[in-house]
Amino acid sequence: MNKNVEKEIQQNHMQIRFDARSVNEGLARMMVAAFMTELNPTIEELADVKTAVSEAVTNAIIHAYQKETEQVELICDRKDEELTIQIVDHGIGMENVEQAMEPFYTTKPELERSGMGFAFMEAFMDQVKVESEPEKGTRVTMKKNIGSPIER
Amino acid sequence: MEQQFTVNGEKLVVKMPRELDHHYATGLCSQIDLMIDAYSIRKLVFDFMDTEFMDSSGIGVIIGRTRNIGFLGGKTYAIHLNGQIRKIFHASGLQRIVQTEGEE
Numbered sequence: 512m513n514k515n516v517e518k519e520i521q522q523n524h525m526q527i528r529f530d531a532r533s534v535n536e537g538l539a540r541m542m543v544a545a546f547m548t549e550l551n552p553t554i555e556e557l558a559d560v561k562t563a564v565s566e567a568v569t570n571a572i573i574h575a576y577q578k579e580t581e582q583v584e585l586i587c588d589r590k591d592e593e594l595t596i597q598i599v600d601h602g603i604g605m606e607n608v609e610q611a612m613e614p615f616y617t618t619k620p621e622l623e624r625s626g627m628g629f630a631f632m633e634a635f636m637d638q639v640k641v642e643s644e645p646e647k648g649t650r651v652t653m654k655k656n657i658g659s660p661i662e663r
Numbered sequence: 664m665e666q667q668f669t670v671n672g673e674k675l676v677v678k679m680p681r682e683l684d685h686h687y688a689t690g691l692c693s694q695i696d697l698m699i700d701a702y703s704i705r706k707l708v709f710d711f712m713d714t715e716f717m718d719s720s721g722i723g724v725i726i727g728r729t730r731n732i733g734f735l736g737g738k739t740y741a742i743h744l745n746g747q748i749r750k751i752f753h754a755s756g757l758q759r760i761v762q763t764e765g766e767e
Contacts, residue, residue, distance in 0.1 A: 533686035540682075558716070558747040565718040569685040623692055624685065625722035627755055634754045656715070 523549070525587040531576045531600070539568045539585050543596060548596060550657040559635035560594065560655060566628040567598040567651045573622065575602025575649060592656050601648035608641050622649045668698055673737075674706040675699065682712055685720040695728050700737040705737035709761075722755045729760055738762065 525546050529535045540561045547557060564585075571583045586597040605611050611618075612633075617626035632639045636653040643649040667678035675698055680687050698704060707728060711717075729739040740762045744752065752758045 515721040533684075533689070536684045536686050537682055540684075555746070555750075558750075561716060562747075562751070565684050565716075569718070569720065573685065605675050622689075623723045623727040624688075625719045625726055625755060627722060631751075631754060650711050 521589070521591055523587075523589040526584070528582045529583050530579055531572045531581045531583050531602075532579045533569070533572055535583070536565055536568050536572065539583075539598075540565055542585060543587060546613070547594060547657065548587070550589060550592065552657045556655070556657050560596070560657075563632045563653055563655075564596060564598070566631050567596075569624075570628050570651075571598060571600040571602065571649070571652045573619065573624075575600040575604075592658065594655050594657050596653045598651045598653075599648065604645040604647050604649055605641075605643040606645050608643050611643075612641065625641075664742060668694075670702050670704070673702075673704055674708065674727075675702065675704040675723070676708040676710055678711055679709055679711050679714045679717075679721075681715055683714055683717040683721040684725070688724045692727060693760070695724075696731060699728075699732055699735070704732065705735065707732050707739045709739070709741045710743055711741060711745065711748050714745070714748055717748055717751050719751075719755070722751065722757055725757060725761060727746040 522610040527542055529538060544561055546556055547560060553609040559628045568583060581602065586599065588595040610616055612629040614630040617624065632653060636655045638654040640652040641649065669676040677695060699707065709725060725739065725741065732739060742764070744763060751764065
């Protein structure tokens with residue numbers, strides 16, 4: 512009966528900016544989790560996205576900037592079940608993105624992180640794209656399909 | 664947040680925080696290293712009972728401490744892993760260097 516009526520696309524957008532301080536890693540995870548609520552994610556999906564966001568934001572804070580007053584931007588978009596998250600900085604950027612994405616590769620071994628940040632993003636999201644330019648900054652774009660919203 | 668350490672002979676149990684990210688990991692590494700040194704620890708147990716979130720910074724904490732205590736002939740254990748933490752352990756291959764049961 513209503514077959515010809517096209518289903519309305521459900522969408523939402525959120526954009527926040529915060530200081531490049533490590534205390535804001537938790538803030539970024541919380542904001543994304545809150546944004547995802549209306550997609551009715553499973554606990555596992557929620558945890559996966561939080562992990563990926565934590566990795567990307569930590570990278571921006573540790574590697575991109577030397578000063579804590581610089582800004583990291585978190586952009587979330589939802590289009591039906593598809594969640595897109597972008598983490599943007601205007602820091603030092605990367606010469607060789609492919610190398611940076613190799614597991615265990617790190618430029619700061621003294622920090623004793625595992626060098627697995629990008630590997631985790633790729634493991635826990637459906638798609639990860641990294642664009643970077645030295646002295647300009649880095650944009651990480653990640654996508655994931657989240658369950659399916661409750662039919663009403 | 665309060666860090667909880669329990670020393671029993673040469674065994675140190677570290678109660679891991681609710682959220683283990685880079686922000687928290689930074690201080691944790693040096694605290695554990697100090698404890699290993701001060702109490703001649705040879706068995707290091709990470710207790711994830713209260714942990715709901717961990718990212719690759721947590722992996723760094725565990726790999727680094729396992730290496731340090733390995734030099735002294737010690738071993739590392741991780742207990743009370745929930746689904747998410749277990750997934751992180753598997754994704755990183757951590758379960759190959761850290762015993763995840765037996766030291767409750």
